[in-house]
Amino acid sequence: MADTETATILIVEDSPTLALTYETYLTPLGYPITQAHTGKVALNHIENQTPSVILLDLKLPDMDGLDILRRVSADGLRSRVIVITAHGSVATAVAAMREGAADFLVKPFSAERLTTTVNTALEVVRLTELVDEYRGRGRSFGDFIGESAPMQAVYSMIQDAAPSRASVFITGESGTGKELCAQAIHRASPRTEAPFIALNCAAIPANLIESEIFGHVKGAFTGATENRDGAAVKASGGTLFLDEICEMPLDLQAKLLRFIQTGQVVPVGSNDARTVNVRFVCATNRDPWEEVAEGRFREDLYYRLHVIPIHLPPLRDRGDDVQKIAQSLLLRFAGEEGKAFHGFSDDAVSRLRTHNWPGNVRELSNVIQSAVVLNDGDVVNGAMLRLPVRQAGDRGTAEKGIGDRETGDRAATPAGMPPVAETAPDHVAMNGLAAHDLPTMEEEIEPLEIVERRTIEHAIRLCGGSVGRAARRLGVDPSTLYRKIKGWQKAAS
Numbered sequence: 001m002a003d004t005e006t007a008t009i010l011i012v013e014d015s016p017t018l019a020l021t022y023e024t025y026l027t028p029l030g031y032p033i034t035q036a037h038t039g040k041v042a043l044n045h046i047e048n049q050t051p052s053v054i055l056l057d058l059k060l061p062d063m064d065g066l067d068i069l070r071r072v073s074a075d076g077l078r079s080r081v082i083v084i085t086a087h088g089s090v091a092t093a094v095a096a097m098r099e100g101a102a103d104f105l106v107k108p109f110s111a112e113r114l115t116t117t118v119n120t121a122l123e124v125v126r127l128t129e130l131v132d133e134y135r136g137r138g139r140s141f142g143d144f145i146g147e148s149a150p151m152q153a154v155y156s157m158i159q160d161a162a163p164s165r166a167s168v169f170i171t172g173e174s175g176t177g178k179e180l181c182a183q184a185i186h187r188a189s190p191r192t193e194a195p196f197i198a199l200n201c202a203a204i205p206a207n208l209i210e211s212e213i214f215g216h217v218k219g220a221f222t223g224a225t226e227n228r229d230g231a232a233v234k235a236s237g238g239t240l241f242l243d244e245i246c247e248m249p250l251d252l253q254a255k256l257l258r259f260i261q262t263g264q265v266v267p268v269g270s271n272d273a274r275t276v277n278v279r280f281v282c283a284t285n286r287d288p289w290e291e292v293a294e295g296r297f298r299e300d301l302y303y304r305l306h307v308i309p310i311h312l313p314p315l316r317d318r319g320d321d322v323q324k325i326a327q328s329l330l331l332r333f334a335g336e337e338g339k340a341f342h343g344f345s346d347d348a349v350s351r352l353r354t355h356n357w358p359g360n361v362r363e364l365s366n367v368i369q370s371a372v373v374l375n376d377g378d379v380v381n382g383a384m385l386r387l388p389v390r391q392a393g394d395r396g397t398a399e400k401g402i403g404d405r406e407t408g409d410r411a412a413t414p415a416g417m418p419p420v421a422e423t424a425p426d427h428v429a430m431n432g433l434a435a436h437d438l439p440t441m442e443e444e445i446e447p448l449e450i451v452e453r454r455t456i457e458h459a460i461r462l463c464g465g466s467v468g469r470a471a472r473r474l475g476v477d478p479s480t481l482y483r484k485i486k487g488w489q490k491a492a493s
């Protein structure tokens with residue numbers, strides 16, 4: 001049996017009745033099935049999503065089925081193609097096998113014969129994936145999902161870096177998986193049994209970071225009622241992950257540098273140093289060298305930490321990974337929410353592929369979760385994915401690199417929002433009012449509902465599209481925001 005998380009079946013058959021019959025035969029296998037009644041629809045589907053098995057009738061209204069087979073071979077796709085031929089046309093089946101078909105079925109055939117043939121094909125797909133995995137090619141790694149070439153380079157950097165004690169400096173836009181990468185390094189390292197301690201330098205007030213890293217003694221400051229170990233001591237023998245390192249205040253950067261050089265921790269309010277052995281992994285979504293050039297990040301600290309650099313590519317540069325991650329997230333959220341969703345329609349796949357993903361995997365996760373929470377059905381369609389129809393920087397236009405994060409986040413439409421382009425013409429502002437048409441009084445006094453909506457949308461944008469995080473920051477329950485978003489969607493449709 002193939003991997004149930006990713007295996008899919010495409011039935012290419014011009015007769016809808018026959019296609020439905022085959023689908024009914026194959027449904028008990030439990031894999032998502034798509035029908036294509038023309039060659040054009042089939043090619044379009046294959047372009048967006050690689051099916052594990054293609055059941056292919058060679059007689060199509062708009063093209064020769066062999067052309068589809070040739071395309072699968074030419075593109076080097078892993079799909080196993082099972083050709084369906086009419087009784088008496090064995091020569092065609094032989095020709096198809098020469099072109100790369102995995103098997104053939106002569107009409108009419110029984111449900112059992114079909115399921116056995118498809119199951120065998122799926123098993124071959126599974127074994128091929130297994131072999132690739134052993135060879136270390138074309139596979140995901142740890143908790144990462146994704147098999148694209150840029151991610152393979154990341155996985156191999158992680159594997160090479162893991163055994164060493166050298167500091168790792170991870171860069172990448174927000175939501176690309178920097179923390180996941182730090183955890184993967186720790187897990188693959190000899191320190192795996194010791195603690196992995198993560199500290200987000202941007203999330204802790206400046207006056208508390210020193211104590212959070214180095215600890216404090218009783219009475220060191222108001223509220224220090226007892227001795228407390230900091231992250232450096234807690235991570236002893238393990239890994240200390242300093243996230244958003246470029247946000248660390250300069251005075252503390254000097255203390256961190258001393259700690260790295262000496263391995264000694266001095267808690268706030270104490271003169272006693274304690275020696276610890278930690279491995280440093282840090283991350284930033286800024287361009288660290290630019291931070292050095294601007295005087296916000298110490299150059300000596302940069303060189304100490306920037307020993308092994310790992311750059312996480314933006315999601316828009318990872319090809320098919322978008323669909324693989326989306327599919328895995330869909331099954332996860334559907335399971336959590338008790339929904340039946342198990343796949344995406346072709347238009348949904350096409351939207352997933354063309355969106356620019358400024359908030360990267362986190363944004364993708366929010367969009368899928370929102371689609372699952374707010375809808376019902378077997379398949380997520382394009383309309384359920386609350387993405388802007390068109391946005392500046394969509395694939396094929398502007399490319400973004402690290403350092404462009406803020407622009408990227410501003411461009412993101414929060415998950416679950418009716419995007420501007422879908423609800424209003426160009427000249428209409430986000431709140432639905434054409435500002436230049438209104439008298440001054442109306443500009444000054446806005447209905448509370450609109451102010452509330454703008455505040456919520458703004459918060460979600462600032463939180464990289466995360467409804468959950470925005471709800472926390474706004475001090476309300478996430479279900480309140482989801483309810484409101486659903487209300488806006490209803491009003492817009």
Ligand SMILES: Nc1ncnc2c1ncn2[C@@H]1O[C@H](COP(=O)(O)OP(=O)(O)OP(=O)(O)O)[C@@H](O)[C@H]1O
Binds near residue numbers: 144145146174175179
């Ligand atoms: N390749 C991937 N496959 C599956 N899940 C992923 C992948 N990359 C990231 N994620 C998930 O996306 C979310 C964001 O990842 P993570 O927190 O590691 O990103 P980050 O780059 O550290 O973000 P930030 O810069 O905002 O701190 C997490 O829930 C993580 O598990």
